[in-house]
Amino acid sequence: MNTVALTPWDLGLAALLVLANAGLSLLLSLGLERQLVIAAVRTLVQLLLIGLVLEWLFAVSSPWWTAAMGLVMVLAAGREVLSRQEWRLVGWWTYGLGTASMLAAAGAVTVLALTAMVQPDPWYAPRYAIPLLGMILGNTMTGISLGLDTLLTSAVRERVSIEAQIALGADRARAFRGIVRQSLRSGLIPIINAMSAAGLISLPGMMTGQILAGANPIQAVKYQVLIMFLIAGGTGLGVFVAVLGAARRLSDDRHRLRLDRLTSPRREV
Amino acid sequence: MALLSVRGLRTDLIGPIDLDVDRGDCVLVSGPSGSGKTLFLRAIADLDPNQGTVTLSERSRERYTGPAWRRDVTYVAAEPGWWTDRAGDHFDDPGTARTWLPRLGLGDDALDKAVSVLSTGERLRLAILRAAVQQPSVLLLDEPTAALDPAATGMVADLLRAALAEGLALIVVSHQEDAVARLARRRLALRQGRFFEEAA
Numbered sequence: 001m002n003t004v005a006l007t008p009w010d011l012g013l014a015a016l017l018v019l020a021n022a023g024l025s026l027l028l029s030l031g032l033e034r035q036l037v038i039a040a041v042r043t044l045v046q047l048l049l050i051g052l053v054l055e056w057l058f059a060v061s062s063p064w065w066t067a068a069m070g071l072v073m074v075l076a077a078g079r080e081v082l083s084r085q086e087w088r089l090v091g092w093w094t095y096g097l098g099t100a101s102m103l104a105a106a107g108a109v110t111v112l113a114l115t116a117m118v119q120p121d122p123w124y125a126p127r128y129a130i131p132l133l134g135m136i137l138g139n140t141m142t143g144i145s146l147g148l149d150t151l152l153t154s155a156v157r158e159r160v161s162i163e164a165q166i167a168l169g170a171d172r173a174r175a176f177r178g179i180v181r182q183s184l185r186s187g188l189i190p191i192i193n194a195m196s197a198a199g200l201i202s203l204p205g206m207m208t209g210q211i212l213a214g215a216n217p218i219q220a221v222k223y224q225v226l227i228m229f230l231i232a233g234g235t236g237l238g239v240f241v242a243v244l245g246a247a248r249r250l251s252d253d254r255h256r257l258r259l260d261r262l263t264s265p266r267r268e269v
Numbered sequence: 270m271a272l273l274s275v276r277g278l279r280t281d282l283i284g285p286i287d288l289d290v291d292r293g294d295c296v297l298v299s300g301p302s303g304s305g306k307t308l309f310l311r312a313i314a315d316l317d318p319n320q321g322t323v324t325l326s327e328r329s330r331e332r333y334t335g336p337a338w339r340r341d342v343t344y345v346a347a348e349p350g351w352w353t354d355r356a357g358d359h360f361d362d363p364g365t366a367r368t369w370l371p372r373l374g375l376g377d378d379a380l381d382k383a384v385s386v387l388s389t390g391e392r393l394r395l396a397i398l399r400a401a402v403q404q405p406s407v408l409l410l411d412e413p414t415a416a417l418d419p420a421a422t423g424m425v426a427d428l429l430r431a432a433l434a435e436g437l438a439l440i441v442v443s444h445q446e447d448a449v450a451r452l453a454r455r456r457l458a459l460r461q462g463r464f465f466e467e468a469a
Contacts, residue, residue, distance in 0.1 A: 009441075048336075123468065158350075158352075160346070160348060160349075160350035161350035161351055161352040162350070162352075163346070163350060163351055164346065164350030164351065164352065165341060165350070165352055166316065166335075166336075166339065167314060167316060167339055167344045167345070167346065167400075168336070168339065168340070168343060168399065168403065169336045169339045169340030169343070169403070170336060171335075171336045178352055252318075253335075254314055254315055254334075254335035255334070255335035255336050255379065256315065256317065256318070256335060257316075260318075
């Protein structure tokens with residue numbers, strides 16, 4: 001492959017654009033300059049660290065270390081889902097549901113991709129397993145996060161209409177149907193938009209990266225299509241499990257609405 | 270034997286409360302704001318976690334599923350909720366509901382309108398009608414006439430009187446001394462989470 005190697009100077013020049021954004025934030029009193037700089041530094045540090053970890057992981061090529069790395073990624077994604085919720089289920093439920101949904105959905109789809117589609121040798125080869133899991137997990141995390149946030153916020157906002165149905169004898173599936181639909185839509189819309197825009201409005205990151213690294217464009221496109229379909233499958237499955245699980249937790253076996261199982265760091269129920 | 274029997278009903282904030290209501294009986298519950306009147310109705314309807322023994326025709330509430338219980342012991346909130354745009358879509362049996370529209374002072378097209386264009390009084394009457402046409406055994410009404418003028422209150426009282434004649438049991442929380450309150454044979458005051466009998 002014919003790759004143009006980047007120098008630290010190139011990265012520094014790109015970082016000036018982020019600093020320009022921070023300057024704009026200061027000028028317009030947006031209060032985002034600190035967040036912008038911290039996010040940029042996090043990007044640099046996290047990606048450098050992961051680069052080193054991946055280098056080591058590819059060298060040892062152990063199924064256990066690969067699984068451990070995957071687990072750390074899922075746990076970190078669970079923490080991200082939790083931090084994006086305005087309302088949370090009391091206790092470990094929001095973190096547990098988000099993490100378990102991602103583990104089930106992203107894990108199953110990644111294993112399927114490795115064993116049935118990409119088929120590297122060995123099938124758990126970290127060079128394929130970790131990037132695949134990372135891309136599927138990142139998008140599944142966004143979908144689950146949006147789906148859960150919509151469900152929990154809607155349950156609080158639409159409490160009166162949900163309870164009106166329950167009071168008239170509706171079971172929880174019927175009473176929650178409206179907000180569950182909204183939540184599933186919220187969780188799935190980003191990947192639908194990404195698939196619709198792919199190639200026409202945007203060139204997806206992975207494909208662009210492969211092309212920049214010198215890969216054949218058609219080969220890059222094939223990988224990108226595979227990844228997008230895997231992401232769509234993983235996101236759909238994860239959002240479905242998380243939203244239905246949270247809806248069930250928001251009610252009890254007497255089919256009552258249990259907003260007492262919600263808490264908010266910023267608001268009262 | 271009472272149609273609805275409540276023994277030792279309590280939540281974190283009210284009770285223990287005992288109450289018997291017969292078929293065709295109307296009980297009026299009053300009390301200062303915050304005394305727990307709404308919580309009491311919600312606890313009977315099993316809308317909030319509660320303890321105690323509640324039976325309907327001697328059958329324990331635990332032997333019903335939550336939805337089955339609430340279809341027979343139905344609570345109507347002071348601010349009723351709506352979950353679709355069109356009023357008629359909130360009724361399981363719009364046909365029966367339509368026959369009652371003129372008798373409640375509502376236009377023939379009330380069920381075809383969007384809920385958002387109905388007045389507060391119209392929505393309140395439709396909410397009571399929505400519950401009544403399901404023909405529950407017990408109806409729990411929370412401030413049903415607070416937003417109604419005397420004429421509309423009289424029409425609601427006529428609807429409830431007809432249902433009482435057919436054997437409905439009614440528990441009404443109200444601050445008003447109006448036509449609906451006058452349906453009551455018993456009056457109870459809720460103070461500090463406990464009932465005190467008042468002269469009917």
